[in-house]
Amino acid sequence: MRNSTLITSNTTATNIRTETLANGMTVLIQPMPWLRTAAFSLALRAGIKSEPEPLNGLASLVCEMVQRGAGHYNSRELVAIQDNLGIDRSSGVSTGMASFGAAMPSQSLPEALKLYADIVRRPHLPGDQLDDARMMMIQELRAMEDEPTQRVMRRLRELHYGPRLGRSHYGTMEALKQIAERDVREFYQTHYHAGGAILGIAGDIDGDQGLQLAEAAFGDWKTGPEEPSFPVEGQAVYEHIELPSSQTHIGFAFASIPYGHPEYFKMRAGVGILSDGMSSRLFDRVREQRGLCYTVAASCHSLKNAGGVFGYAGTTPERAQETLDVTLHEIANLTSDLQPGELDRWKVRIESALIMEQESSASRASSLVSDQYQLGRALTTEELESKIESLALDDVRNYWDQHQPGDYRFVTLGPQALQAPSPAA
Amino acid sequence: MPEFRSVTLPSGLRIAAEIDSRSYSAAFGYFVRAGSRDEVDCESGLSHFLEHMMFKGTASRSAADVNRELDELGGQSNAFTTEEQTVYYSTVLPKYQDRLLDLLSDMLDPILDAEEFETERQVILEEIAKYEDQPPFGAFERMMEVHFGPRGLGRRVLGTAESIQSMTVERMRDYFHRRYRPENIVLAASGNVDFDAMVDAVSQHSRSWCSRPQPAVPSADDSGSLPPGIQLDRTLPIADAFQAYCVSIAGGPTMKSDDRYAARVLASIIGDEGGSRLFWELIDTGRAEVATVWPQEFTDTGAWFTYMICAPEDVAANQRVIDEVIHSAVENGVQQSELEQAVNKATAGCIMQSERPGNRLFGLGSRWLMCDDYVNVDETLQRLRALDVDAVSVAARKYLTTPIERVFAVGAEVELSG
Numbered sequence: 078m079r080n081s082t083l084i085t086s087n088t089t090a091t092n093i094r095t096e097t098l099a100n101g102m103t104v105l106i107q108p109m110p111w112l113r114t115a116a117f118s119l120a121l122r123a124g125i126k127s128e129p130e131p132l133n134g135l136a137s138l139v140c141e142m143v144q145r146g147a148g149h150y151n152s153r154e155l156v157a158i159q160d161n162l163g164i165d166r167s168s169g170v171s172t173g174m175a176s177f178g179a180a181m182p183s184q185s186l187p188e189a190l191k192l193y194a195d196i197v198r199r200p201h202l203p204g205d206q207l208d209d210a211r212m213m214m215i216q217e218l219r220a221m222e223d224e225p226t227q228r229v230m231r232r233l234r235e236l237h238y239g240p241r242l243g244r245s246h247y248g249t250m251e252a253l254k255q256i257a258e259r260d261v262r263e264f265y266q267t268h269y270h271a272g273g274a275i276l277g278i279a280g281d282i283d284g285d286q287g288l289q290l291a292e293a294a295f296g297d298w299k300t301g302p303e304e305p306s307f308p309v310e311g312q313a314v315y316e317h318i319e320l321p322s323s324q325t326h327i328g329f330a331f332a333s334i335p336y337g338h339p340e341y342f343k344m345r346a347g348v349g350i351l352s353d354g355m356s357s358r359l360f361d362r363v364r365e366q367r368g369l370c371y372t373v374a375a376s377c378h379s380l381k382n383a384g385g386v387f388g389y390a391g392t393t394p395e396r397a398q399e400t401l402d403v404t405l406h407e408i409a410n411l412t413s414d415l416q417p418g419e420l421d422r423w424k425v426r427i428e429s430a431l432i433m434e435q436e437s438s439a440s441r442a443s444s445l446v447s448d449q450y451q452l453g454r455a456l457t458t459e460e461l462e463s464k465i466e467s468l469a470l471d472d473v474r475n476y477w478d479q480h481q482p483g484d485y486r487f488v489t490l491g492p493q494a495l496q497a498p499s500p501a502a
Numbered sequence: 503m504p505e506f507r508s509v510t511l512p513s514g515l516r517i518a519a520e521i522d523s524r525s526y527s528a529a530f531g532y533f534v535r536a537g538s539r540d541e542v543d544c545e546s547g548l549s550h551f552l553e554h555m556m557f558k559g560t561a562s563r564s565a566a567d568v569n570r571e572l573d574e575l576g577g578q579s580n581a582f583t584t585e586e587q588t589v590y591y592s593t594v595l596p597k598y599q600d601r602l603l604d605l606l607s608d609m610l611d612p613i614l615d616a617e618e619f620e621t622e623r624q625v626i627l628e629e630i631a632k633y634e635d636q637p638p639f640g641a642f643e644r645m646m647e648v649h650f651g652p653r654g655l656g657r658r659v660l661g662t663a664e665s666i667q668s669m670t671v672e673r674m675r676d677y678f679h680r681r682y683r684p685e686n687i688v689l690a691a692s693g694n695v696d697f698d699a700m701v702d703a704v705s706q707h708s709r710s711w712c713s714r715p716q717p718a719v720p721s722a723d724d725s726g727s728l729p730p731g732i733q734l735d736r737t738l739p740i741a742d743a744f745q746a747y748c749v750s751i752a753g754g755p756t757m758k759s760d761d762r763y764a765a766r767v768l769a770s771i772i773g774d775e776g777g778s779r780l781f782w783e784l785i786d787t788g789r790a791e792v793a794t795v796w797p798q799e800f801t802d803t804g805a806w807f808t809y810m811i812c813a814p815e816d817v818a819a820n821q822r823v824i825d826e827v828i829h830s831a832v833e834n835g836v837q838q839s840e841l842e843q844a845v846n847k848a849t850a851g852c853i854m855q856s857e858r859p860g861n862r863l864f865g866l867g868s869r870w871l872m873c874d875d876y877v878n879v880d881e882t883l884q885r886l887r888a889l890d891v892d893a894v895s896v897a898a899r900k901y902l903t904t905p906i907e908r909v910f911a912v913g914a915e916v917e918l919s920g
Contacts, residue, residue, distance in 0.1 A: 159776075163847060163854075165850070208788070212787065213785070213786070222744045226636075324632055324634075324635050326635070361566065367621070370628050391628070392628055418570070422574050437857065
């Protein structure tokens with residue numbers, strides 16, 4: 078399959094080349110010749126949902142283990158080569174994918190792709206380092222217990238998507254302790270392959286050269302099936318975690334549509350009006366006008382086939398109930414006094430961000446991959462701009478009137494529980 | 503290559519810009535010499551409180567107008583306060599330059615309304631409470647207080663709940679007039695900037711800033727007592743903390759020291775989050791969640807931080823590992839291969855960072871404000887590439903042998919040994 082998209086406008090010209098290799102890996106390349114850098118993002122179908130039921134944390138552990146020596150290099154040599162190539166690197170797992178990101182001065186790109194082919198295709202998975210990698214994850218898990226906001230939001234995510242899709246990449250202490258070398262090897266052998274994999278490359282590189290590099294690095298990798306999807310099993314409940322903290326940390330979520338849904342931007346614009354920027358409803362009416370909190374925000378989150386709006390507010394216990402009540406009131410009344418200026422401001426914000434994304438190869442590379450994963454194709458900057466530009470205030474109003482937020486999931490952490498509205502309210 | 507231009511207006515306000523017409527964006531920031539080190543006890547937290555109040559309205563704009571107009575320009579706008587300065591900044595598309603400068607400059611002339619002051623006091627108290635719940639639970643502030651004393655550089659930026667509760671709007675107005683004078687202010691810009699238009703716009707706006715009243719300097723603090731709400735215990739008991747948070751501090755290079763590049767590379771070799779000596783000893787092995795070092799440069803002094811997070815029962819053993827790593831760097835210096843790796847990493851990072859004007863702004867503005875000095879990307883790269891093993895080893899002997907003080911934030915029931 079081959080397709081090439083070329084759209085030009087006054088500000089930017091996006092030329093994204095998309096190719097699917099014989100083994101099922103999709104390669105997307107966006108040349109950005111005005112940059113001195115290049116970046117890639119490689120996503121494999123080896124995310125949290127591929128973990129066997131009892132072994133939550135295995136996907137992250139394997140993602141860590143493949144980087145502890147690969148090809149001709151041990152763990153220290155790998156890091157030395159990456160540093161000497163000037164690679165700013167990242168890795169991590171989400172519900173559906175394991176991802177490896179690398180940004181660098183563009184002359185390092187050919188070597189970097191070869192190195193990451195070693196990492197994902199020829200890792201040593203050294204048995205004598207499994208306990209170190211496990212301990213590393215236990216450290217992260219312990220760290221998260223000390224972060225009240227993260228604790229609240231992680232639990233909220235579990236309640237929102239259900240025990241399977243809502244799992245955290247940190248895993249659980251019990252599961253991490255159980256994982257054996259055999260589990261790591263099995264997960265690696267089953268899920269690390271080119272089937273459904275996505276490689277996005279952006280920056281100072283041309284399309285032909287990028288394709289040749291990708292083909293050389295991954296063209297002869299084995300293929301494999303994609304993990305089937307799981308249903309969302311969220312529940313409308315309220316949970317309180319009692320702790321003697323200075324603030325009450327409030328998390329809330331309601332079901333919504335994922336990125337890629339035809340009505341996504343109507344929904345997203347509403348969340349933008351609620352929470353993007355200093356003149357947004359929540360910031361203005363909860364913080365600026367009433368002084369109820371320092372942080373209050375809502376944002377959209379998407380899985381492949383499900384989505385949610387997640388919100389957070391932190392405030393001292395005596396003002397927590399009022400903060401929650403005002404926040405929910407603002408969300409419920411979003412459409413009652415919508416002003417054209419609110420949508421216009423959100424559009425300018427998104428359009429500015431899209432144009433400024435042209436300054437970052439890393440940001441484009443990761444957008445290429447997430448678009449391909451969520452939509453099945455890359456979206457050019459121009460296409461996205463025109464979708465945003467064509468939104469009318471009535472589109473946003475009608476969508477939100479027809480899809481009133483409800484069935485809230487709540488998690489609070491603090492000295493006292495709050496009165497959360499019942500699911501029927 | 504970007505072009506550097508600067509000018510000092512008749513009022514004393516300075517403007518500095520690194521102009522690159524190829525950029526998609528332009529970043530602008532007002533950098534003001536008003537930080538917690540400029541406060542006395544009864545003003546503790548004022549620089550930061552004032553930073554919030556600058557968004558709360560001017561003679562011609564309400565608070566809502568300010569926030570709304572900032573959003574209309576679609577950029578990334580915000581402000582922050584440190585021990586030495588307060589910064590108001592925004593990155594926007596070049597077409598919004600005039601409107602943004604009009605707005606930012608107007609914001610620097612706030613009305614400081616008494617009612618807004620009361621509402622915002624609550625937000626500041628919430629911000630203080632928020633940080634009390636977050637790791638490392640005030641351990642950095644405590645470390646600064648212990649090392650520098652609770653005044654001057656050791657004064658906490660947010661102030662204390664006590665100082666904020668007792669603050670008055672009159673005191674804030676006096677502090678504003680004292681610190682927000684043109685000679686204490688730099689306007690910096692980077693990216694796709696129209697320099698001449700910027701100078702014209704700001705010349706007009708800032709004309710009246712010279713005629714701000716000059717309030718009397720407040721009387722000096724009684725150095726024999728602690729400011730309200732301040733304690734200097736080396737251990738902070740934190741209810742229910744899982745991890746132990748250990749901060750230590752020693753001397754480091756100043757913003758003007760020639761060996762600051764050597765110190766940064768030394769810190770990278772010892773404590774970078776991937777591939778440093780501490781990484782391989784403590785992070786890669788899962789013995790600690792964080793084990794790192796970094797130099798923090800101030801105008802007239804410097805600090806060298808060491809930061810470790812781990813399980814409380816592992817603190818003593820891990821601390822010994824850190825001490826050995828430091829001792830070895832002092833005794834044996836660094837290896838050529840380590841130096842090359844750290845320099846390659848730092849230069850690549852610098853090149854990548856320089857692609858976004860918003861990233862260049864902060865170094866440019868602070869340096870011009872504090873040191874009247876500009877360092878371009880190529881010079882930074884040259885300074886890094888010119889480092890040799892001797893220079894970094896000398897920095898290790900100079901900064902890693904200065905006396906060290908420590909602060910711990912740990913669960914209330916935990917006893918630390920070692």
